[in-house]
Amino acid sequence: MSFEQKPDQNWKQYQLPDTRGHFGPYGGRFVAETLMEPLLELTAAYEKYRRDPQFQQELDLDLAHYVGRPSPLYFAERWTRELGGARVYLKREDLNHTGAHKVNNTVGQALLAKRMGKTRIIAETGAGQHGVASATVAARLGLECVVYMGSEDIKRQAINVYRMRLLGATVVPVTSGSRTLKDALNEAMRDWVTNIDNTFYIIGTVAGPHPYPAMVRDFQAIIGREARAQIMEREQRLPDALVACVGGGSNAIGLFYPFLADAAVAMYGVEAAGHGLASGQHAATLCAGRPGVLHGNRTYLIEDDNGQIIETHSVSAGLDYPGVGPEHAWLKDTGRVSYVPIDDNEALQAFHDLTRMEGIIPALESSHALAYGAKLARQLRQDQIIIINLSGRGDKDIHTVAAREGITI
Amino acid sequence: MTRLQTCLTGLRAAGKKALIPYVTAGDPGKEVTVPLMHAMVEAGAAVIELGVPFSDPMADGPVIQRAAERALVHGTSLRDVLAMVGEFRQKNQSTPVILMGYLNPVEVMGYERFAREAAAAGVDGVLTVDMPPEEAGDLAAQLERQGIAPVFLVAPTSPPARVQAICAHARGFVYYVSMKGVTGASHLDFAAVAQKISIIRQHTDLPVGIGFGIKDADSAAQAAACADAVVVGSAVVQRVEDNRDDTGRILAAVSAFLRTLVPALQRAAG
Numbered sequence: 001m002s003f004e005q006k007p008d009q010n011w012k013q014y015q016l017p018d019t020r021g022h023f024g025p026y027g028g029r030f031v032a033e034t035l036m037e038p039l040l041e042l043t044a045a046y047e048k049y050r051r052d053p054q055f056q057q058e059l060d061l062d063l064a065h066y067v068g069r070p071s072p073l074y075f076a077e078r079w080t081r082e083l084g085g086a087r088v089y090l091k092r093e094d095l096n097h098t099g100a101h102k103v104n105n106t107v108g109q110a111l112l113a114k115r116m117g118k119t120r121i122i123a124e125t126g127a128g129q130h131g132v133a134s135a136t137v138a139a140r141l142g143l144e145c146v147v148y149m150g151s152e153d154i155k156r157q158a159i160n161v162y163r164m165r166l167l168g169a170t171v172v173p174v175t176s177g178s179r180t181l182k183d184a185l186n187e188a189m190r191d192w193v194t195n196i197d198n199t200f201y202i203i204g205t206v207a208g209p210h211p212y213p214a215m216v217r218d219f220q221a222i223i224g225r226e227a228r229a230q231i232m233e234r235e236q237r238l239p240d241a242l243v244a245c246v247g248g249g250s251n252a253i254g255l256f257y258p259f260l261a262d263a264a265v266a267m268y269g270v271e272a273a274g275h276g277l278a279s280g281q282h283a284a285t286l287c288a289g290r291p292g293v294l295h296g297n298r299t300y301l302i303e304d305d306n307g308q309i310i311e312t313h314s315v316s317a318g319l320d321y322p323g324v325g326p327e328h329a330w331l332k333d334t335g336r337v338s339y340v341p342i343d344d345n346e347a348l349q350a351f352h353d354l355t356r357m358e359g360i361i362p363a364l365e366s367s368h369a370l371a372y373g374a375k376l377a378r379q380l381r382q383d384q385i386i387i388i389n390l391s392g393r394g395d396k397d398i399h400t401v402a403a404r405e406g407i408t409i
Numbered sequence: 410m411t412r413l414q415t416c417l418t419g420l421r422a423a424g425k426k427a428l429i430p431y432v433t434a435g436d437p438g439k440e441v442t443v444p445l446m447h448a449m450v451e452a453g454a455a456v457i458e459l460g461v462p463f464s465d466p467m468a469d470g471p472v473i474q475r476a477a478e479r480a481l482v483h484g485t486s487l488r489d490v491l492a493m494v495g496e497f498r499q500k501n502q503s504t505p506v507i508l509m510g511y512l513n514p515v516e517v518m519g520y521e522r523f524a525r526e527a528a529a530a531g532v533d534g535v536l537t538v539d540m541p542p543e544e545a546g547d548l549a550a551q552l553e554r555q556g557i558a559p560v561f562l563v564a565p566t567s568p569p570a571r572v573q574a575i576c577a578h579a580r581g582f583v584y585y586v587s588m589k590g591v592t593g594a595s596h597l598d599f600a601a602v603a604q605k606i607s608i609i610r611q612h613t614d615l616p617v618g619i620g621f622g623i624k625d626a627d628s629a630a631q632a633a634a635c636a637d638a639v640v641v642g643s644a645v646v647q648r649v650e651d652n653r654d655d656t657g658r659i660l661a662a663v664s665a666f667l668r669t670l671v672p673a674l675q676r677a678a679g
């Protein structure tokens with residue numbers, strides 16, 4: 001599927017997805033029949049509670065007092081001076097409880113699970129951030145929690161595995177396929193189809209079948225709503241550009257969504273180019289993939305000529321995914337957001353730069369956004385403004401960074 | 410009448426039940442599949458369900474996941490699977506073949522081209538596991554234009570209104586997923602299965618097949634007591650896996666297993 005020319009989209013009246021979860025040709029519900037009714041029930045419950053003032057009030061309280069919102073919008077003064085271009089602001093999602101944006105979504109979905117009378121939470125995880133965020137909210141609400149994680153990722157992320165176990169979750173190693181995030185998602189779906197009566201599946205990104213891409217976006221959109229109010233207060237105007245990393249794309253959608261109607265705000269989704277796009281070893285789905293169907297939705301995928309999904313590579317486990325949220329596919333085709341690649345080395349450079357210059361250790365995922373943000377800032381004037389989503393903190397990655405430099409901790 | 414209709418209505422008229430074994434194409438090697446299909450017909454298969462391997466088989470249990478991995482090691486593609494059906498048809502023009510798989514390989518080939526080439530190869534039905542009727546419009550239309558039946562699943566979770574809608578889309582037969590879970594799991598509750606099938610029969614005259622979790626003569630007989638056709642997948646594929654180093658032994662083991670199911674099915678019919 002491809003467009004001869006860019007499809008039209010009126011951003012002032014943007015209301016996607018439609019009732020069946022479609023963003024243009026993307027999204028939808030591509031699942032086995034057994035999951036259709038549970039998905040329809042979830043959609044109905046979500047539609048009901050998102051309009052329920054009591055639910056919203058409870059969510060707001062949790063976000064304020066448990067997650068620690070609003071997260072600061074921090075002016076990176078020294079880094080801005082060093083770059084010599086646009087003023088760079090960082091949206092500090094790394095300061096949330098559990099250290100990343102993931103918890104915005106798990107708090108919301110856990111409240112929904114409780115309202116729906118579910119007693120058991122399952123989740124998939126790659127780097128372990130979403131697994132930790134799910135185990136965290138499950139512990140707090142007294143729900144059983146099972147996290148599926150590829151056996152390769154379990155080796156790479158031992159600390160997060162232990163964190164999840166401390167929080168009372170069962171971490172199940174997934175040994176099928178490439179033994180990474182995509183296989184963990186398959187296995188979580190298999191669990192869900194077997195245990196749908198008592199189980200709520202908390203998907204961690206804006207992918208999966210409808211209503212997940214819309215629901216996760218709505219829970220993450222607090223990032224952009226806060227950033228919009230904060231920059232108006234600080235600078236009395238909108239930013240010139242937004243930058244966020246895109247694996248599945250939840251932190252990026254969260255930042256972008258409240259700005260979509262603001263035509264003057266440029267947006268950049270930064271994908272993991274791994275060893276470089278030409279190497280074939282990357283996870284830059286929108287830069288180098290093509291449309292297909294995986295994990296319940298139609299979107300861009302990294303696949304071979306026969307439609308088999310190919311293993312991806314990125315130094316950052318959280319971006320190491322061969323798909324991407326369907327709304328990003330639509331934002332790409334319509335041209336509203338530009339999707340750009342940053343490779344492992346560029347991301348690592350940005351990791352070190354921010355650590356040394358601002359005293360903030362960023363996650364390797366977020367370091368991709370920082371690397372592109374730095375490039376962009378240098379091209380812009382000093383009176384222009386960029387907001388980069390600092391989606392998570394880098395403590396979890398220090399072993400990876402050390403190992404690449406030949407240091408054993 | 411299509412080959413699939415002729416087969417299933419013929420069996421029904423004769424008071425017989427259809428045995429539908431499933432194997433994954435290309436497991437454990439491309440050269441095994443066509444001889445295995447012929448051997449299954451010889452052993453009593455009325456219809457063959459041929460799995461198209463996919464890298465991410467979300468609805469399958471471990472046995473069929475491993476089969477897909479074995480088939481993909483040497484790159485069994487959708488094109489290869491169609492070639493296998495074509496080769497099977499050189500010697501067998503009467504046994505219907507249903508492809509079972511996931512949507513993405515079909516998306517990449519293109520709906521129109523897939524339907525045309527599948528028809529040319531002699532495919533009779535296509536069951537796309539991750540394509541519910543809501544998303545099926547374009548592909549189903551292309552398949553029907555080529556005389557291929559789009560086969561749809563009904564699940565234990567499908568409420569009556571969905572059962573009715575699915576039956577309206579279904580061609581060939583209605584495939585009832587006997588339980589909540591993935592292929593190859595156990596614990597079938599046949600009373601619940603029978604109840605659901607009576608709801609399906611209120612909405613369609615098409616034959617009804619049962620699959621997921623039928624693993625031996627006993628469960629096949631119980632399934633056949635309320636359905637027209639019984640699909641046996643993981644239990645067949647397990648025998649392929651157990652004998653994967655020797656094609657002769659695969660054919661022998663699968664045939665011997667199917668021969669234990671045939672009398673059970675006919676007892677149920679009687």
